[in-house]
Amino acid sequence: MQRIGVFVCWCGSNIAATVDVKQVAETLKSEPGVVFAADYQYMCSEAGQNLIKDAIRDHKLTGVVICSCSPRMHEATFRKTAAAAGLNPYMVEIANIREQCSWIHKDKAVATEKAIILGRAAIAKVHLNAPLTPGESPVTKRALVIGGGIAGIQTALDIAEAGFPVDIVEKQPTIGGKMAQLDKTFPTLDCAACILTPKMVDAAQHENIHIYAYSEVEEVKGFVGNFSVTIRKKARMVDPVKCTGCGLCTEKCPMKKVPNEFNLGMNNRSAIYIPFAQAVPKVATIDPAYCIKMKTGKCGLCSTVCEAGAIDYTQQDELVEEQYGAIVVATGYNPIKLDQFDEFAYAQSPDVITSLEFERLTNAAGPTAGTLLRPSDGKHPHTIVFVQCVGSRCDGGKGKSYCSKICCMYTAKHAMLTREKYPDTDVYVFYIDVRTPGKNFDEFYRRAVEEYGVHYIKGMVGKVAPQADGTLLVQGSDLIENRQLRLNADLVVLAAAIEPDASARPLATKLTASMDTNDFFTEAHPKLRPVESPTAGIFLSGACQGPKDIPETVSQASAAAAKVIGLLVKDKLKGNPCVAHSNEMMCNGCSSCEKVCPYGAITYVDKEFRMPDRTTAIRRVASVNPAVCQGCGACTVACPSGAMDLNGFSNSQIMAEVDAICK
Amino acid sequence: MQVNEKEFKPLIVAFCCNWCSYAGADLSGTNRLNYPANVKIIRVPCSCRVNPMFVLRAFQRGADGVILCGCHPGDCHYTTGNYYTRRRMTLLFSMLDYLGIERDRTRVEWVSAAEGAKFAATMNDFVATVTRLGENKRLEDLRCKKQ
Incomplete structure (x- = not known):
């Protein structure tokens, strides 16, 4: 029989306001096996943890139930507390009475009753817990960065500087990403190429960085510390070693x-x-x-x-397999397709362009060598209308519900630069709101309005109609003056919403990293673990996690690198002891479990068994490799003889929880 | 005809995978999105850990509805777990159908860690559906019934 201690947390008033914590502790104290029950204001505080430690020692507890917040929040904390008091950390179970009880119910009687039942289920489970010891696995001291934009480059440089080898996989023939296409960057108006290209060169020349350009991630196997990644090097038909880039x-x-x-x-x-x-x-x-x-x-x-003899028309795609300890996702973003926004005539008129196209039109290395000319007739535009939030903050189905974050600032930049270079141009900006939270951002926007005389109009554009004389009739509303506007523009620039790169979704599946409904990668915790994916060993850098400008992207890239370095400096990682195991006496060697295992953790071994009649027989039985098993439990259900079970979530434990809830 | 003055409150057991749906349930709590207290959640590492036996056990012990929540297809933390769940439960539910257990007492739903609102909405809907169906009498083992 276990000696169980129950600890009920008030969480200040978070739990105590809707759950009668004293009654919960009192009621659970009379449960079989419970020898100690207490409640305290903050169990996770030092005093609260000391209360638990003292009770474990004084009452010789063999199991601990903590009724508190979600185990996703403090399970690790309380396991450490138990370990510090000499109890196996896996003898701790948490009843989630905050996120799944006190925060969703208003009636105190109802919430208290539910908290008691959840506590009972946890007690029933702890009765069947067994001490577990995690295994250890070595760490491959090499990182992979997927995506070679500014996010990927910065992450790779930081990891490489710390002394670890890094590989960058970039699907385009060159690294640089979106930032390489930009002209100037807000709010300082630095030239994008001038600040990016030295970093690209640094990355290429760094002794710890290897760049797989024009390559894609084909397959990812393994787990944190021990990833095995297959990279497809797409055929360039050019030998990259021989090619001198002479052009x-x-x-x-x-x-x-x-x-x-x-x-x-x-x-x-x-x-x-x-x-x-x-x-x-x-x-x-x-x-x-x-x-x-x-x-x-x-x-x-x-x-x-080709004097170097670099051309090879017979080149084929090549697959290389590499080992990594950590993987950083830096797949970036793309502007959305504007097919569904007929009202802006993007498909009909070459003079309706996106902001990224505008960026190329003003770039010295762009199609017009930096002179702002209309794509249709190559003439200088005299009236330019910028339309913001095209597809952003748009719940109607064809756009995105979120704010794309960067558009207000780059539109202010475009408007300002246009007025500076071509003071005879009239510039109008239609906006819903101007959002400029960031260092020196609002000052920048105000300069566009006050110094450069850009006309900001609060309101949306309803229609852009190409006219016979080659101009564009822009119809919109001015919400402040409360009137309809009709403007004849020479050029219309649409601030298209940004979305994750199309490669992100299939990549997430390969990495088993989760995504939100907009296909941005989910972080492990929105506030406290913003650069890690919930999948251990996968880190997030840049706009793949949410819309970001360059300063934010670079900060996140460096943060991700710091997390990767923290992982790679370790020689060994503690594994998860909640893995499957097979009862050899019950296993009949049918292979059902092996077929459903996604990790290939189950193999079959021939083992000698002593039979009741004292003879020996050799039988084929399943054997689980605990270093490879991730503990999903698929095999436990597939096993027809009930030989396979999962540590920490055993059949009997879950059954006991079901019984306790249904009692 | 006797009028039951005490409103019927069905007992719902929800199995939630640790990576998506349990986190989704936590998020609905963090966002203070209400759903009835008769939903009791059991955490499992993956929806594929749920043995059909657990579902039957819950009904045997008097649960009125059982719901399984996992990651969206393709998003499983363990790559393929929820596909196994989908097949196993399709099979189990059709068997329950054959036994005369109302199909609406069981459900498999995909709720991601970001879908707190969907979790609450799903639970509200499921509780309403099971409330309409009334008490589970067919599978309950009366020997287990509390006095």
């Missing part, structure tokens, strides 16, 4: 009508290309969808002109 092939390539994705299709590139001048690695890539040689077998001009 002669791109000049000579006869196929020059490929939409240039780096400039968002606003000009063309050749079929063999280097995305931009400062690309890292600076290696040419053949686009097989357009290459004449790849499509028809004729041409081969690039191979002829």
Whole structure:
């Protein structure tokens, strides 16, 4: 028989306001096996923990039930408390009477009754708990960063500086991400390339960083400290070692009508290309969808002109398997597609563009060499209308419910820069709210209005209609003046909402990392663990976790790196002892469990058994590798003979909880 | 006809996976979203840990409804656990159907860690459905019934 202590926490008034904690402690004290019961204001405080420790020693407790907040909050705390008093930490169970009781019920009698039942279930479970000891597993001291934008680069640099090897996997031919496409950055108006490209070069030249450009993560196996990742190196048809990046092939390539994705299709590139001048690695890539040689077998001009002999049309995708201790996701964002926003005439008129396209139009390396010209006729626009919140804060189904966070600031930047370069241009900004929380952000926005004379209009644009004379009729409302507005604009710029990159969802499945309803990666705790995924060993960096500007992205990237370093400095990790085990006397070797195990943790061994008649027989039985088992319990249900069970969540424990609840 | 003055409060057992639905339940608590107190949650590592025997045991002991909550398909922390749950429970529920147990007393729902509101709404809906069905008499083992 266990000697169980019950500890009921008030959590200040969080629990005590709706649950009669004294009555809970009093009632549970009369449960079989309970030798001690107490209530205290804050069990998680030092005094509260001392109360538990003293009770464990004084009353020789073999099991502890704590009625408090969610085990997701303080299970680890109370397990440590028990361990400090000499009790096996896995003899502690938590009854969740805060998140799942006091916070959702208003009636004190009802909540108290429920708290007692939850306490009883926990007591019933503790009766069947057994001491568990976690196993240890070694840590592979190498990190993988998925995504080579500013988030991935910063994380990789920080980890590499701490002395650990890092690999960056980037699906594009070059690292740099979205920031490489930007012109200037708010609120300081630094040139994006000037601050990004040195970091790209640093990453490429760092002895601890290896870049897998034009590669994708194919498969992820393993667990924290011991991930095994298969990386697909996509065929470039160019040997990256031999290629010098001279660019002669791109000049000579006869196929020059490929939409240039780096400039968002606003000009063309050749079929063999280097995305931009400062690309890292600076290696040419053949686009097989357009290459004449790849499509028809004729041409081969690039191979002829390449003095380094780097062109290899027979190159195939290559799969490499690498071992990592930690994985950082830095897959970033994309502006949403505007197909469904017909009212803005984005598909109909080339002069309706997105903000990212505007960014390329004003960039010196862009399609117009930095001169702001209308895409339709190449003339200078005299009236520009910026429309904010296109698809952001939009619950109607076609947009996103959240605020994309960066649009207010970059629109202010665009408006300001336009007025500075072309003072004869009239600039209008339609907005719902202007949100500028950030260091020097509001000052920046006010400068756009006060110094640069940008016309800010509170209200939404209802319709953009292309006119016969080539202008765009913008119809909107001005909510402050309470009137309808009709403006003739030469250029309309839409601040499209941003969404996670399309590669994020399949990647999350490979990593078994969870996502929210908008496909942003979920953090382990929104406030206290913002850069970790709930899946151990997976960390989050940048806009894959939520919309972010560059300063925030860089902060989060460094934070993720710090967490990774904290993991990689450890030589061994304590495993989870709540793993499956097989009762060999009951196992009949049927393989049902092996088939459902997602980790391949179950193998079969031939074992010698003594039979009742004193002969020996060799039988095939299941054996679980506790270092590989993650404790999901799929095998326990698949086992037809009931031989497989799960530590910490055994059949009898769950049955006991069911019985206690239904009593 | 006698009028039952005491309103029927069904007993609901909810099995929630540790990674998504239990966290979703916690979130609905953090956001103070109410659902009836007759829902009692049992934490399991994964919805695939729920043996059909547990569901039957709950009904045997007098539960009026049993609900399983797990991660959305494709989001399982253990990659494939919830697919097993879906198949196993489809099988169990069709068997319960055959036995004459109302299909609406059992349910499998996917609730992510971010869906506190969905958790509360699901529980409110499930409790309302089971309340309409009334007491579970067919599977309850009267020998277990409290006096």
